[in-house]
Amino acid sequence: MDFKWSEELESMRKMAYDFAVKNVKPTMEEDEKEHKYRPELVKKMGDQGMFGCIAPEQYGGLGLEERNLAATLMATEFARVSPSWGLPFNVQMNGPQNVLLKFGNEEQKEKYLPGLIAGTSGGCFAITEPNSGSDVASMRTTATETGDGYVLNGTKTWISGVPFVGTGIVYAMTDKAAKHKGMSAFVVDFSTPGITQRPITTKLGLHCSPTGEIFFEEAKIPKSALVGKPGQGFQICMTMLNFTRLSSAARAVGVAQSCIEEACKYANEREQFGQPLGQFQMIQEQIGRMSVEHEASKLLVLRCAWQKDQGLNNTLETSMAKYYAAESANFCASEAVKIFGSYGFSSEYPVERFLRDAKSYQIVEGTSNIQKMIIAQFALGYRKS
């Protein structure tokens, strides 16, 4: 038995799954092989209101109360079908929209939120650099203040949405000596001269989701691009990650669910030694453990979304949900591949794709080690929020 959702949540959950089955699944295997991204689908998702979960109606959002639960259920359902197509929930919605809604001024909200929500402007959030990953405050991209604005110089890498970004949140140092207190956040129009995007074509998985590098070469942005105050970027970034982590965890839950469904179907069909695989005690042990790992991560993720909808500060619970969902998705995908035997090693069945795609959840939005570090810091009493 599952939770009984409100009519509104249940219809959104179902709409997301049906949409993914109808619009993503038919060409998915071919698109995966060709590493094909379809921007027109983002627009279609926008038309259905999928990126409007967290914003008020005045900017084109849905004005929902249970906004994080809605976003979570939808991302989970998409990732059940295609982890690649769960990504737009973060780049169009959870990342940039949370930053603008919580820290942006009215002009920024009015200018950028409608395009992100409608899916007409590709979104992103750019933190990571070639020499700065987990250690966010060591970033080298600079935003140098001039009379009428800032000049951006530097390189971002592994940015989801690139090279299709129209609008994004870019983090850069305005005062390098001040370390994390010298970081600022900007909402950037990517048609600005001096900004170029280049795709990364060497990925292990998520082949239908674009990821790439951004180069800033003397890119002049106006003063009005600054989000919040100068030096507030680190705080903005950590607040944003608290939401994008939830979405990554939600997608991991979707992957685990599909791996269990696929493994059970196969274990009932495939026979060895004169009986279906599912009759073997060791296969039952695997499926039993996969089921509990999945259920436990789902509960952590839903609690996390519910807490956010209550307006609670839940950094600890977000890290727990993100860590556990990432690890259990990888566990379930790996066990599913084992249950499929050699067919699990083949792209003829979806479980090898789920295994490759699930690795991303242990890396993005703060690695599993970083989540464990945060959880331990709370347990040890080193941090309170």
Ligand SMILES: Cc1cc2nc3c(=O)[nH]c(=O)nc-3n(C[C@H](O)[C@H](O)[C@H](O)COP(=O)(O)OP(=O)(O)OC[C@H]3O[C@@H](n4cnc5c(N)ncnc54)[C@H](O)[C@@H]3O)c2cc1C
């Ligand atoms: C598919 C994909 C999409 C992505 N999308 C985005 C995006 O949209 N925007 C963006 O900004 N970034 C994005 N990233 C980048 C991602 O956020 C970083 O890769 C991640 O933060 C880790 O940084 P890193 O790869 O530099 O690893 P590093 O920080 O170099 O870490 C390497 C290893 O060391 C471990 N480690 C590091 N520090 C510690 C520590 N203090 N204690 C213990 N272990 C530690 C890590 O856990 C990891 O195992 C994406 C990455 C991928 C793979």
